[in-house]
Amino acid sequence: MQETDRFIQDNLARYLDEFAELVAIRSISTDPAYAGEVAEAAEWVSRRMTEAGLEAEIHHTEGHPLVVGRHHAGPDAPTLLVYAHYDVQPADPEEEWRSPPFQLTRDGDDLVARGAADDKAQVILQIAAAEAALQSGTLPVNLILLFEGEEEVGSVHLTPFVARNRESLATDHAVIADSMMFSRARPSLIFGMRGVAYVEIEATGAGRDLHSGQYGGAVPNPVHALARIIASFHDGTGRVAVPGFYDRVREVPAGLREAWRGLGYDEEAFRGSAGGASLTGEPGFATHERLWIRPCLDVNGIVGGYTGPGKKTVLPGRASAKVSCRLVPDQDPEEIIQLLKDHIARQAPEGVQLRVTGVQANPPFLAEPSGPLFDAASRALEEVYGVEPARVAHGGTLPIARDFAELLTPSVAVLGFALPGANMHAPNEWIPSSQVEKGIRSMVRLYAGLAAR
Amino acid sequence: MQETDRFIQDNLARYLDEFAELVAIRSISTDPAYAGEVAEAAEWVSRRMTEAGLEAEIHHTEGHPLVVGRHHAGPDAPTLLVYAHYDVQPADPEEEWRSPPFQLTRDGDDLVARGAADDKAQVILQIAAAEAALQSGTLPVNLILLFEGEEEVGSVHLTPFVARNRESLATDHAVIADSMMFSRARPSLIFGMRGVAYVEIEATGAGRDLHSGQYGGAVPNPVHALARIIASFHDGTGRVAVPGFYDRVREVPAGLREAWRGLGYDEEAFRGSAGGASLTGEPGFATHERLWIRPCLDVNGIVGGYTGPGKKTVLPGRASAKVSCRLVPDQDPEEIIQLLKDHIARQAPEGVQLRVTGVQANPPFLAEPSGPLFDAASRALEEVYGVEPARVAHGGTLPIARDFAELLTPSVAVLGFALPGANMHAPNEWIPSSQVEKGIRSMVRLYAGLAAR
Numbered sequence: 001m002q003e004t005d006r007f008i009q010d011n012l013a014r015y016l017d018e019f020a021e022l023v024a025i026r027s028i029s030t031d032p033a034y035a036g037e038v039a040e041a042a043e044w045v046s047r048r049m050t051e052a053g054l055e056a057e058i059h060h061t062e063g064h065p066l067v068v069g070r071h072h073a074g075p076d077a078p079t080l081l082v083y084a085h086y087d088v089q090p091a092d093p094e095e096e097w098r099s100p101p102f103q104l105t106r107d108g109d110d111l112v113a114r115g116a117a118d119d120k121a122q123v124i125l126q127i128a129a130a131e132a133a134l135q136s137g138t139l140p141v142n143l144i145l146l147f148e149g150e151e152e153v154g155s156v157h158l159t160p161f162v163a164r165n166r167e168s169l170a171t172d173h174a175v176i177a178d179s180m181m182f183s184r185a186r187p188s189l190i191f192g193m194r195g196v197a198y199v200e201i202e203a204t205g206a207g208r209d210l211h212s213g214q215y216g217g218a219v220p221n222p223v224h225a226l227a228r229i230i231a232s233f234h235d236g237t238g239r240v241a242v243p244g245f246y247d248r249v250r251e252v253p254a255g256l257r258e259a260w261r262g263l264g265y266d267e268e269a270f271r272g273s274a275g276g277a278s279l280t281g282e283p284g285f286a287t288h289e290r291l292w293i294r295p296c297l298d299v300n301g302i303v304g305g306y307t308g309p310g311k312k313t314v315l316p317g318r319a320s321a322k323v324s325c326r327l328v329p330d331q332d333p334e335e336i337i338q339l340l341k342d343h344i345a346r347q348a349p350e351g352v353q354l355r356v357t358g359v360q361a362n363p364p365f366l367a368e369p370s371g372p373l374f375d376a377a378s379r380a381l382e383e384v385y386g387v388e389p390a391r392v393a394h395g396g397t398l399p400i401a402r403d404f405a406e407l408l409t410p411s412v413a414v415l416g417f418a419l420p421g422a423n424m425h426a427p428n429e430w431i432p433s434s435q436v437e438k439g440i441r442s443m444v445r446l447y448a449g450l451a452a453r
Numbered sequence: 454m455q456e457t458d459r460f461i462q463d464n465l466a467r468y469l470d471e472f473a474e475l476v477a478i479r480s481i482s483t484d485p486a487y488a489g490e491v492a493e494a495a496e497w498v499s500r501r502m503t504e505a506g507l508e509a510e511i512h513h514t515e516g517h518p519l520v521v522g523r524h525h526a527g528p529d530a531p532t533l534l535v536y537a538h539y540d541v542q543p544a545d546p547e548e549e550w551r552s553p554p555f556q557l558t559r560d561g562d563d564l565v566a567r568g569a570a571d572d573k574a575q576v577i578l579q580i581a582a583a584e585a586a587l588q589s590g591t592l593p594v595n596l597i598l599l600f601e602g603e604e605e606v607g608s609v610h611l612t613p614f615v616a617r618n619r620e621s622l623a624t625d626h627a628v629i630a631d632s633m634m635f636s637r638a639r640p641s642l643i644f645g646m647r648g649v650a651y652v653e654i655e656a657t658g659a660g661r662d663l664h665s666g667q668y669g670g671a672v673p674n675p676v677h678a679l680a681r682i683i684a685s686f687h688d689g690t691g692r693v694a695v696p697g698f699y700d701r702v703r704e705v706p707a708g709l710r711e712a713w714r715g716l717g718y719d720e721e722a723f724r725g726s727a728g729g730a731s732l733t734g735e736p737g738f739a740t741h742e743r744l745w746i747r748p749c750l751d752v753n754g755i756v757g758g759y760t761g762p763g764k765k766t767v768l769p770g771r772a773s774a775k776v777s778c779r780l781v782p783d784q785d786p787e788e789i790i791q792l793l794k795d796h797i798a799r800q801a802p803e804g805v806q807l808r809v810t811g812v813q814a815n816p817p818f819l820a821e822p823s824g825p826l827f828d829a830a831s832r833a834l835e836e837v838y839g840v841e842p843a844r845v846a847h848g849g850t851l852p853i854a855r856d857f858a859e860l861l862t863p864s865v866a867v868l869g870f871a872l873p874g875a876n877m878h879a880p881n882e883w884i885p886s887s888q889v890e891k892g893i894r895s896m897v898r899l900y901a902g903l904a905a906r
Contacts, residue, residue, distance in 0.1 A: 030763035206730040211878040213849030217749030230680035277659040278804025296670030301758030310483035351731025396666030
C-alpha cells in the first residue's frame with residue numbers, strides 16, 4: 001500500500017489538472033443546448049479510463065451516453081461495481097458565483113466549480129484509484145466503473161441499461177460514489193436515501209396577461225390560485241397537509257435514532273452551509289432526522305406574470321410551479337404524485353384551469369448497513385481518516401441505489417467524499433483537493449479489503 | 454365643419470403612416486435600455502406638432518421628457534388642455550404576438566402594435582385634430598397639448614412640472630386622451646378612475662438556492678412563505694382580506710348604479726376580451742361595478758427558484774412578488790400600502806425575512822360629470838357616433854386626472870377612442886383605424902362646441 005500511496009502522491013497534481021479539464025466541459029444534462037458537451041464529457045471519461053488501464057466503452061442511449069470501464073482480476077476475485085455520474089446541474093443563478101462556474105478555481109484547499117462535488121471529483125478519483133492500483137501492481141478485484149450522464153435528469157436510461165445488462169454487470173458489491181461525508185473529519189457510509197416525487201403545476205386564467213386596471217377584480221388571477229394551492233401543502237406547524245402523505249411512512253427504530261443522536265450532528269455547521277438560515281421543519285424531529293428519515297415537500301420554482309425590472313400592471317394569464325417531495329420508506333412516489341393531484345384538484349378555484357404533470361418518481365432506498373462491503377469500506381475509511389465512518393441515512397435521492405439493490409446485488413453502499421455544505425445544485429460548489437487524494441487512498445484500500453476476505 | 458371633415462378624409466392615410474412611424478419607436482419607459490428611444494419619440498412628437506402648425510417645446514426632466522404644443526386663439530377664447538402619453542409598456546411576452554409588436558400591422562380595420570391603443574393613436578389623432586382645424590381655418594380655442602413619456606412608470610415628473618407651470622398651463626378645461634369607449638358603438642366620457650397602490654414583496658430564506666434533498670424539510674422555503682402571504686390577501690369569497698382595506702370605500706349612490714345597469718354593459722364582450730376567462734370577483738357586484746367602483750388586489754408577477762426548462766431540485770433562497778391594488782374613493786394609496794405592510798408583517802413565518810417596498814401610490818379620481826366640457830364633448834361625440842356618450846367610471850388609473858383637477862381646473866374629462874378589449878399592456882394590442890378618423894372628427898367638434906358657448 002506504501003507504493004500505491006506514493007504513486008497517488010506523485011500523480012495528484014495531474015489528477016487535479018484532469019479534474020479541471022472535466023469541469024470545463026459543461027455537461028448540463030437538463031438543458032438540450034448542452035447535449036453536445038454531455039457527449040464530449042462521455043468521450044473524455046472514456047479516454048481517461050483507457051489511459052488508466054481499463055477497458056472502456058461508451059454506450060449510447062436515447063438520452064445521454066453511459067460509460068463503462070472494466071478491469072478483470074480473475075474469476076476468484078470479488079467483483080465491485082462503482083457508480084458515478086459525469087453530468088451536472090445548470091449553473092444558474094450565474095451572477096452569484098464568485099468565480100466562473102466551469103473553471104475549477106482554487107480557494108485555499110478548496111476547489112470551486114459546478115460539478116466539483118456533485119459528482120466530477122468522484123469520477124476523477126474513482127478512475128485515479130483504479131489507475132493507482134493497476135500501476136502499482138495491485139488491483140485485486142474485478143472492477144466495473146459505471147458512469148452515467150443523466151443523474152441530474154432522473155437517470156432515465158440507466159436502469160433499463162442495467163436491467164438489459166445484468167449478466168455483464170453482475171457484481172458482488174456496488175458502491176454509489178455520489179454523496180458526502182458526515183462531517184469534515186468523519187466519513188460516512190450511507191445505507192438510506194430519500195426518494196423523489198416531482199410534479200409541475202400549471203394554472204391558467206385568461207391564458208394571456210391582461211391590464212390589471214381594466215380587468216382586475218373581475219377576472220380570476222392564476223397566481224392567487226397557485227398561491228392558495230401552495231399554502232395548502234403545509235399546516236401551520238410545518239407538517240405536510242396533503243391527505244395521506246404520511247400514511248406509509250415507516251417508523252424508524254428508537255435505537256437507531258438514539259445512536260444517531262450520539263454522533264453529534266453539527267447543526268451549526270449545517271446552518272452555516274445554508275447561509276445562516278433558521279432551521280425549521282416538522283415538529284418533533286431534529287434537523288438530521290428531518291433530512292434523513294422524514295419526508296418533505298418543497299416548491300422548487302414558481303413563475304407568473306411580469307418579473308422583469310420596474311413595475312408592470314398586468315393580471316397574469318398563467319402561472320406555474322415546480323414542486324417536489326422527498327420520500328422515505330415505504331412511501332411510493334407514484335402514489336404520492338396521485339395524492340398531490342387529488343389534493344390540488346380539490347383546491348381548484350372557479351375560473352382557473354389546473355394541470356398537474358408528474359415529472360419524476362423515484363422510490364426511497366434502504367439497505368442493510370452491514371456485511372462484507374460495509375466492513376471493508378469501514379476499515380478502509382478508518383485507515384485514511386483515523387475514525388470509523390458513521391453509518392447514516394441521507395436526505396438526497398440516488399434512484400440507482402434502489403435499482404442496483406433490486407437488479408444486481410443487495411450489497412450496496414453509498415460512499416462519497418464531498419463535504420457537508422458543498423453547495424451542490426447551488427452557486428460556488430466546492431470540494432477540498434485533499435478529499436480527492438483521500439478518496440483515492442480510501443478506494444485502493446477498499447479493493448484490498450474486499451479481496452482479502 | 455364640412456371643409457375640416459374633407460381635410461381629415463384627404464389626410465387620413467398620412468396620419469396612419471405617421472402612426473406607424475411613432476409605433477416603430479420603442480418608447481418603453483420602464484426599461485432603462487430604451488431611454489434613447491423614449492427621447493427619440495419625444496423628438497418625433499415635437500417635430501410633428503410643429504409641422505401641424507403648433508408651437509412645440511420639449512421639456513427635459515430627470516426622467517423622460519415632456520412635449521408641449523400650443524395654439525393661441527386669443528384672450529377671449531376658452532383654453533383646452535389635452536393630455537396624452539407617448540411611452541408604452543414592454544412588449545413581453547413577445548412570443549404571444551401574432552405580428553411584430555413594434556410594427557403597425559393591419560388586420561382588417563384593426564391596427565395592431567404595442568401602444569396602438571395605449572396611447573399612441575391618441576397622440577396621433579390629437580395632433581391631427583389640431584392640424585385639421587388649423588389648416589381648414591377653424592381652431593377656435595387656445596389649445597395646449599401636454600404629452601408625457603412616463604405614464605407607464607407612474608408619471609413621476611409630470612405633476613411637479615404641472616405644479617411649477619400652473620400659469621403657462623392655466624386652462625379652463627382638461628381632456629385626458631388615454632382611455633376607451635364604453636363599447637364599439639358607444640363612446641364614453643369618464644369621470645372616475647381607480648387609483649393604484651403597488652408594492653414589491655421580497656422573501657428571503659437561505660439567501661441562495663440550496664439542494665432540495667440535502668436541505669429540504671429542515672430549512673424554510675421562501676416560496677412557501679410568499680404563497681401563504683398571497684393566499685392571505687383574499688378570503689374564500691373573493692373579497693380582499695387585508696384588515697382595513699375597505700374602511701374608506703365610499704358607497705356609490707343607488708341611482709347611479711341603477712343608471713349604469715341601464716347601459717347594458719356587455720359582459721360577454723368583456724369576457725371575450727379576457728380570452729374567455731370566467732368572470733369572478735367580489736360578491737354582490739356586477740362585472741362593471743367590480744371594475745369601476747370596487748377596489749381589488751392582484752399579484753402582477755411572482756418569481757422564485759428554478760423556472761427554466763426541465764426540473765431542478767432546488768430549495769429557493771429567495772422569492773419575490775409584485776402586488777398592486779386598484780383603489781376607489783376615498784381610499785388613500787399610502788394608507789393602503791401601510792395596511793399591506795402591516796398585514797404582511799403579521800404573516801411573517803419563522804426563518805424567512807420579508808421586505809415590502811412601496812413602488813407606486815396614486816389616489817383614485819372622481820370628477821363632477823356635468824358642465825360645459827362634458828356638454829360640449831357629449832354633443833361632439835353624439836354628432837360623430839350618432840349616440841350620446843355614456844358617462845361612466847373606469848377600472849384603470851390615470852394619476853394625472855386627479856392632479857389636473859387639483860392644480861389646473863375641476864373641469865376634467867377622460868375621453869379616449871380605444872375599444873374595450875384593446876389588449877392594453879398585453880400582446881396584440883389593437884385599435885380600429887376608423888377610430889383614429891372618428892377621434893379626429895370628434896375633437897374638432899369639441900373645439901367648436903367649447904368656443905360656441
